[in-house]
Amino acid sequence: MNDLPLCRPGDTLPLARYRFTLQAEAPLHLPAYPGSMLRGSLGHGLRSVSCITRQNTCEGCPLLEACQYPALFQPRPSTELAARFPEVPAPYVIEVPLGTPTTLAPGERFHFEMVLFGPAQAQLGTLILAWQRAAWHGLGKGRARATLTAVEWERTPDDWLTVFTPDTGSVTPHRARLALPEIPAETSTVTLQLDTPTRLQYHGKLCNSWQLTASIVLRTLERKVALYAHCYLGALPAAPKDASLESIRLDASTRLYQWQRYSSRQQQRMAMDGLVGTLTLHGQLAHWLPWLWLGQYTHLGKNTSFGLGRYRLHQS
Known part of the structure; x- marks a missing residue:
């Protein structure tokens, strides 16, 4: 990628x-x-x-x-x-x-x-x-x-x-x-504090918290950051290694935030439900840390242009 x-x-x-x-x-x-x-x-x-x-x-x-x-x-x-x-x-x-x-x-x-x-x-x-x-x-x-x-x-x-x-x-x-900061490579636990409704999809369907995996979260993040990088930033951190996904575990503590928006183009109200709460990743995160940091600016998931999917990254 x-x-x-x-x-x-x-x-x-x-x-x-x-x-x-x-x-x-x-x-x-x-x-x-x-x-x-x-x-x-x-x-x-x-x-x-x-x-x-x-x-x-x-x-x-x-x-x-x-x-x-x-x-x-x-x-x-x-x-x-x-x-x-x-x-x-x-x-x-x-x-x-x-x-x-x-x-x-x-x-x-x-x-x-x-x-x-x-x-x-x-x-x-x-x-x-x-x-x-x-x-x-x-x-x-x-x-x-x-x-x-x-x-x-x-x-x-x-x-x-x-x-x-x-x-x-x-x-x-x-x-x-x-500036891309120096992130301690030995970090093995990070928490994503989901500040606005986050819409993560798998096979085209919105995920509930019990359906989420580390792979879904990180692959979604990778695609989002890469999209903005190719369109506007002109550079990316080194590609994360696929092997690291096998060692990463996800703990989700979220709830569904329900809201709707009115689409003037489609002349109808549209459900924009998403997850808020925390997603905590444990494991070999060194290759993913720069991507997780950049994701605080690109946001995560669907409908991010008007603010969905904003998170703050906390390292342990």
């Missing part, structure tokens, strides 16, 4: 996480999990700031190849990638913590995060303008107006630098690349 250059500890990747803070200007009512709503709002905002022709659809648009809307929101595989990846992910992942308040009074704030991959990093200014437009157009039930008050860049875990406020009006220059 890995025909890309190898990345090693200390090497940097075109990958960064940003935190966006919004302030409600009117009573704001959000869904229980607002990731899908935010992704839809971003799409409208991007189209507002990017589309020149104002066609109803992108099909047949003479400016399609130069437009940032499809490049950021509905990317198409290059000729080189098309045979291997018929569909490519958007170059971002929206992250919204479970427990985000569903009702905000005017003046109250909430935040969400975005992981930007490769070319999306150069379009941070476009994304900021799109979020400003989306928030002012209205969010949530009733389309309540909101204001983008700050954008912060995660320099290192839990160390945030403000790179944009409405007062500055422009993005502060910063070198947003992420």
Whole structure:
């Protein structure tokens, strides 16, 4: 799977996480999990700031190849990638913590995060303008107006630098690349804290916790990380060794989180149930550790673009 250059500890990747803070200007009512709503709002905002022709659809648009809307929101595989990846992910992942308040009074704030991959990093200014437009157009039930008050860049875990406020009006220059850390190879136990519903499938069907195995979790992770690497990162850690899977054991302590999203494209509500809780892996993990670390940014499983499958990695 890995025909890309190898990345090693200390090497940097075109990958960064940003935190966006919004302030409600009117009573704001959000869904229980607002990731899908935010992704839809971003799409409208991007189209507002990017589309020149104002066609109803992108099909047949003479400016399609130069437009940032499809490049950021509905990317198409290059000729080189098309045979291997018929569909490519958007170059971002929206992250919204479970427990985000569903009702905000005017003046109250909430935040969400975005992981930007490769070319999306150069379009941070476009994304900021799109979020400003989306928030002012209205969010949530009733389309309540909101204001983008700050954008912060995660320099290192839990160390945030403000790179944009409405007062500055422009993005502060910063070198947003992420260094692959040195991970102790002797680590034999890691825990994945599933922070948002995680949809893992096997043979096309959603897995319950008692159906999960280490192989299902790690192979799903491998495919997800490799997909983003080939599309946007340009490098990968050394391929994990198949033999190591035989020695790895999985302990799952999860519950099913049930929620639905409304698809405007399909004009219907869709079940997006997923697992939350912990997945603990024991065994020969040395070859998998860099992949597990990168998976904190790509997320794990299905429907990750609007935040599903986010986990935090804890080493023992």
